[in-house]
Amino acid sequence: MPIQILMPALSPTMEEGNLAKWLKKEGDAVSAGDVIAEIETDKATMEVEAVDEGILGKILIPEGTENVKVNEPIAVLLEEGEDASALEAATGAPVVAEAPAADPAAVPAPATVPATVAGPVVEIIPDDPEIPAGTEMVSMTVREALRDAMAEEMRRDENVFLMGEEVGQYQGAYKISQGLLDEFGDKRVIDTPITEHGFTGLAVGAAMSGLRPIVEYMTFNFAMQAIDHIINSAAKTLYMSGGQMGAPMVFRGANGAAARVGAQHSQDFAAWYASIPGLKVVQPYTAADAKGLLKAAIRDPNPVIFLENELLYGQHFDVPKLDDYVLPIGKAKVVRSGTDVTIVSWSIGMTYALNAVAELAKMGISAELIDLRTIRPLDMETILTSVRKTGRLVTVEEAFPICSVSSEIAYQVQEQAFDYLDAPILRITGKDVPMPYAANLEKLALPNVQEVIDAVKAVTYTA
């Protein structure tokens, strides 16, 4: 029985990739462990190894093909004694597990991601006052936007440097720093040992003495090793020195849940850092905001926590083609105007919110959607203006519910707009549990679009 070789998933979040090269041709004998092809994703190039032995009977996806979906058959392997006549049956036959990724449980991305993390289905209001009319928009990923922001700022100020694990020769664990080592050299793009506490302290010391470090954490989960320096050394020095010296620097990296990486790699730390006076906290959703706000963060004379999301890195958004696109930190954006309810979200929470807004529109509910973009300072004015108009508020975030960013928003809204509220404020958050690994439990632990819709229906008293 011929065996189908499937497009493998090379990371927990991979949904598709390019078939860069076949290293075996049709008719070649293949042993288990042989490298048969090279696959490229936006993060890396990986080799595909054969699991079974046989003869490469037919290549179904030629090399150079882009955007091949995970689990799509890419070739057929013939067993000993079979010939090409067996192929026809195989190519039309149901998928037989062969490649490592063929086990559905090992392909989490399609299982958990598309339902919640599909691109926006609601048109985003492209009305940033910072963008002059007629500006050309370029589609790019959040990943590229972050890289461009760093490169532009490093060209602008030679005191800006990037340090972190795998930022240089490896080109970034998530390929955010791709190409930076080539352009700026190892003086300014610095591979560190795996010692977050130490290199964060070192970077804070460098900032106190006048440099402008960008510290990349492979994920913010690892920054817990370094949180003493972020808070006690970076955030408090300006105050403790009576304004004499501070730490002008950026701490950035992937934050929050990715997919199927378990409890220790799936936490959103926005509320932790947002509770600290002396820090700014930025958490963008779109590529344009990622670029404009990262540039602002690098120039900011204060320590800025810049929280990215791995699942957003590969998503495309329109980014204005401007020489120097810098957005103000601390300014939320009304993404869609509406009259019946205010939905406040940020970062990956926006994916749930946007999809919910589209569904609600079909039901005749007009939701106003605000993307916070910055968590500290919190743009309460934009939220309050909207709530005073709609009288209702639903928040959407992936973080834990207790003492979360939405707890703070809810508190401030009841304090400052109590008389305007026509319903209790409802929050959609991650569940109050460590992130489970099992795909079904993980899905339950995260927010979903239906929860947002239900909350909006509840506050608008819609059946």
Added chain:
Amino acid sequence: MAGSQTKSTGAQKKTAPKARGAMKNAPAIADFNKEEELKAYREMLLIRRFEEKAGQLYGMGLIGGFCHLYIGQEAVVVGIEMAKKKGDQMITSYRDHGHMLACGMDPNGVMAELTGREGGLSKGKGGSMHMFSKEQEFYGGHGIVGAQVALGTGLAFKNRYTNNGNVSLTFFGDGAANQGQVYESFNMAKLWNLPVIYVIENNKYGMGTSIERASSTTDLSQRGASFGIPGVQVDGMDVRAVKAATDYAMEWCREGNGPYILEMITYRYRGHSMSDPAKYRSKDEVQKMRTEHDPIEQVRARLIANDWASEDDLKALDKEVRAIVAESAEFAQTSPEPDTSELYTDILI
């Protein structure tokens, strides 16, 4: 190797500290001339008298919170200051008053910070453990044990990044020497050959726990060995030994050889902080250090023996130092508390 440090016995001739790494040909003791002896004496005396006054003000309730006195350890920071060049940075822990005075920060500003007044170096918002000076390249004053080691390594990183020829003097105690980030810092400092001298002020107690009860190995000068960082133990009660060792380490750093460790064997006469009665050691132990190894008395004896100063000269010097300290105490009590509007300033720029 814990007992291998040279003993301080007044003006007696000494042998070189046990040679390790690149220190083989370094002199054990700097040959001080009259001016240097007098300078060292005056600087150490200023710290001693200042700290005594701070202890007094603490007892009067004028200084709050924590207050860690440097009495007994004066030779370390004064000897190092004498080997420093302009531009070299200093950073230390919370036992920091001596470092600030040694590097030239205003005694009035330091004392007024201790009392939490507007005229304090941090406008009263930092306190005893948190003062800074861009002008004097002093980067604090840090209250988290060991944090300044990574920060000080960052100062050295800046020196290498900008090629400014300066050296970071990063001070920490025997207690901090067991913190993990110290070794993370050692690793990067040697990996990138950063110009940093790690000055371990081994006063033998991390708060109330003696080094023998806290450290698996007690020769802290060798803690850099597995990173390829050389180090020596130095008699930290003899300002000349401190100066000589620091001169050597400075040259080592400025020549691009990377970090160096100086373990200063020293002693604090007072408790860990003002609230520590220091019951974990005997009165005799303290008394013995005071009478046989006092850093200031050693210089005083040499000044008299060499006929470089008379008793009257030294009395006059003492009077001058006391006047500076009295003025700082006066300033610290008359400077007003910070304006309440200061509560919300200096949080962000």
